[in-house]
Amino acid sequence: MTPNERDLLKKYISFSLGTWFRALISFFTTPITTWMINPEEFGKATMFSTVYSILLLVALLGTPNSFLRFFPQKSEEEKPVLLWSSVMPPVLLSILLSLVVFIFRSSINTFLVGTPDSKAHVILIATLITGIFQTFNLNLVRSKGRAILFSAIQVIQSLSQMGFIVLYALLVSRDFYTLLYAQLFSNVVALAVGMLFERSYWFPVKIDKKLVFEVIKYGYPFVFSGLLLWLLNWIDRFVLRLYTSFSDIGLYSAAFKIVSAMSLLTTGFSTLWYPFAYEQYEKNPEDKMIFKRALDYMAFLVFSAGFLLLSFKDVIFLLLARSYRPAAAISPFLILNPVMITMAIVVARGIDFSKKTYWFIVSDGAAALFNLAGNFLLVPTLGAKGAAVSTGLSFIIVFAIESSVSKKLYPVPYDLKKVYCLVSLFVFSAVLHTFSQNLLLPVLSSVFGVFVTIFAYKSEFLKVVSIGVEFLKTTFHRK
Template sequence: MKLKVVLSFAIGPVGAAFLGFVTLPLMTWLYSPEDIGRFGMLNVAISFSVLIYCLGLDQAYVRQYHESEDKAKLLKISVIPGLLLILLTAAVFFIKPGYLSSLLFGVDSAEIGFLSIFIIIISFSLRFLSLVLRMEGRGGYFSLSQLIPKLVVIGCFLFFYFFWEKHDFPQLLWANLFGFLSTLLVILLITKKDWIAAISSKIDYQKLKDMFFFGFPLIWGGIAFWGVTAMDRVFLRSLSTFEQLAIFSVAISFANAASIIQNIFSTLWAPMVYKISNDDEESIKLVNKASQYILLVVVTVFCIAGLFSWLVDFFIPTTYADVKFILLACLGYPLLYTLSETTVVGIGISKKTSYSMLASVLALGINLVLNYVMVPKFGAAGAAVSTCLTFWFFLVFRTEFSILSWKKMPRLDLYFFTFLCVFGSMVEALWGRNYSMYLKYYWVVVLMLFFFKKRDLLVNLMKRKAL
């Protein structure tokens, strides 16, 4: 894949991550902590619903796209089962929409229930339409599909700020509904030929059966990973308060700045490594080199964030003063996951994908136990610590399974320095108020120790920049 095409696909996720980084702190000045917490639950509900109702057929669509001669039929087969199921579920909730609202947000409201249902249905539709753009290589339009909802939501917030005195949770839902609906209308126009052809095509039931058998087992791995990334908010919703959920959600939004690194790397990494996957010697060299450079980024970001996390106080109300303490632990997901992407490639190259699912399942088990123990006592801090520590274990699992299925790679430094970062983040989240100054010294020492240990890597990097 050409670099220009790769970058056209990267613009959207990176831009969306940046806009998300900006949006939630803005929301904290307009809406109550309880509403911000409910907004976090909305995102959890959307991601879970799309994962479940796609039935794994979205992944089957991607897998069989280039092999299929009738892509319109393939699209129809992929969409219809999940669409029928989600509409059937929606019909049930339409009978008593307040139940869904109460279940997710602790508020019995028909308006909130209806809005949530429509948002979830549109999100499901956008999943497949964005896949059409992605598989056709239309990177610019794909990126547009990622940016439109964020921009529309920001526009709605500005409108509410200037023309409404009262700001409540239904406004958040309306803003998101307009964002997703605007995106759907634009993408429907862009992909008009594809979905019109799909509607008029016939269903191949044998093909559907084959795709279902391919995609359905993948749901379990997806659910496991979703659990690792979302259980913190589920436990905060059930075992803590919406105020704690709000603090956690705002910290996550700041930490999502690191997901820009994740999105750029993920977009560029897969084409690079699989291009030379048939050459074991070159592959292992590339993996070792990439893991060292990403480790450099991960440790540096952790340490700098540890030294300057107090700056977030200037951007959010005093109600969210605890955000600066849990921010570091919230960085664990995007940073450690990105690092694990460099070491896990052996599983993909060897095609032993069961190890990938096993890593997710083991991490989910750890995450469930940690959240169950930590959230009732520590609230948002406990959730952040649980997820951060879980992703350190996830990194270890993916790395070790990759080595088991492929080639040995050096990883002592990788485990040691990432654990120092995770340990410091845990202390900061749980006892940052008491040891704030000592922790600043800690991050300086960790950074200096890491730079000394990796001095050869830094020298080589400086030489390359000089050239």
């Protein structure tokens, strides 16, 4: 390994500890939740999350991007001012959005949970405001490079959410309120921890009006690409709400929850890769091989994990309550989300380096339109399976556009033929796992996919095994 690669691996492990623990916690939380809450109530909670995500995106107004961009440029005395100057616009906008939610509470509650007489709108407002502060809470810790604290906050948030779900379900009620209150409670706990450790940045409150306008000016364009990305990620839930029941939405969301454990791998990698890639480019833009090697390693990891998840999906879903087990057949195409997005995170940096970021709007927009059309076409006949097929295929479009454009803007010798061969094999296996009534053939196809991935990335496989053996030897020797 080169020094750069070792440094990248070390940082990745530090920043990903929380992500891995969250994945482990999520793996246990989802089955526990399904045993306590039926699919219909789970579906209602999913619609709440869908609306919450779009309100949070709009309220943030792209200011977290501004904060991350300006933070390294500010002195220690100026950074607390930057923090509050970035937080204040979303807080003020969230108050306006809260008024709208309150005025239309009956319609919003009916859409969210199927009845106008609900407290869902109140919880939505509270979760929105705490969600804004929690977003900056994590970004502050991330910007300061405090990897262990960053991971600790993530773990604490997941543990507090799981603990609240269990206690509320056992002591109060087993309905959608369990999950809604759990989200709000975990936001508050994680925010309190972050503020405690970084209280010198949060208190006293200092705002620079001129800086506020700079933050808004830089950040607001990200709202448009963010809306397209939101449409890509959440339109399936809206179409399911139009054509199916809350129960079907609950099954679909349970499938997504299982897959989300793998998506956390993507989150952990992106947390590290963006600043590392920018730094690498600024230091030596002609050293492109590290980008090629990064894609090779990540392609090996995500395809291996994806095919393994396909192979064992039926076993994994046995952990869920019986009423949720049909979700196993919904999950295969959803795995394409973390697989394709992780690789896109690597290859798309040429778009950033050339400052032609409008290509992200093109890629997200094209995929969102495809997903919208696909959902309206497939959901009425195939239900949740149709939504999964459309959503999964749309992420291939994101990768295809961003990799093609990025390679032209910043030529890196990526081996994309190898990637697309494995994508084709994965889609074939996902079709079998989704629609085949034969129990053996789908598993054989995904196991075959694991071996093909190892053969295609033989050197990366041997290197990963070597690192693993070396790590175990070092650990054993210390003991």
